[in-house]
Amino acid sequence: MKKIVIFASGSGSNAEKIILHFKNNSQGNVVAVLSNNLHAKVLEKAENNDVPTVIFDKTALSDGTVLSKINEIQPDLIVLAGFLLKFPESIIAAYPNKIVNIHPALLPKYGGKGMYGMHVHKAVLENKETETGISIHYVNEHYDEGGIVFQATANIEKCQTPEEIAEIVHQLEHLHYPSVIEKLITK
DSSP: OEEEEEEOOSOOHHHHHHHHHHTTOSSEEEEEEEESOTTOHHHHHHHHTTOOEEEOOHHHHHSSHHHHHHHHHOOSEEEESSOOSOOOHHHHHHSTTOEEEEESSOTTTTOSTTOOHHHHHHHHHHTTOSEEEEEEEEOOSSTTOSOEEEEEEEEOTTOOSHHHHHHHHHHHHHHHHHHHHHHHHHO
């Protein structure tokens, strides 16, 4: 049974879909959710599904405390699901090609520092894109520049607001992220 650790900072809708996907799955299991936000809704969602949680601050992320916790768990895959801090190089070096992130656009477009959530959807709308999508990629030392594992697209020609785009992108995320994770842990 492969062990999955999720890092999240917010509502946890993707994290919850991943937890539920692996709840009775013989391939893997979500063994912990780590968050830098004491008030993140993801913590409640994890606890409601009997997944242990760890809360940490920015210092613990950079000083080796979080890496020590990860090393205790020895995950097969680390999944970023709405985690808003830059992932430290020390963890990336310790777990090469074992950390994935989901981005709400078709990378390399609309990636980089500050490009997350509604910021991405506003930029996509302002540039009058006719399609957008999701990118699941490995995490490296640069924002959104790791190797792409999977992309899915959606037509957004009829979308008038960033919120409409966000809804379409969330559907793609929820549909694909759990199954892509399963493929990664079983290959």
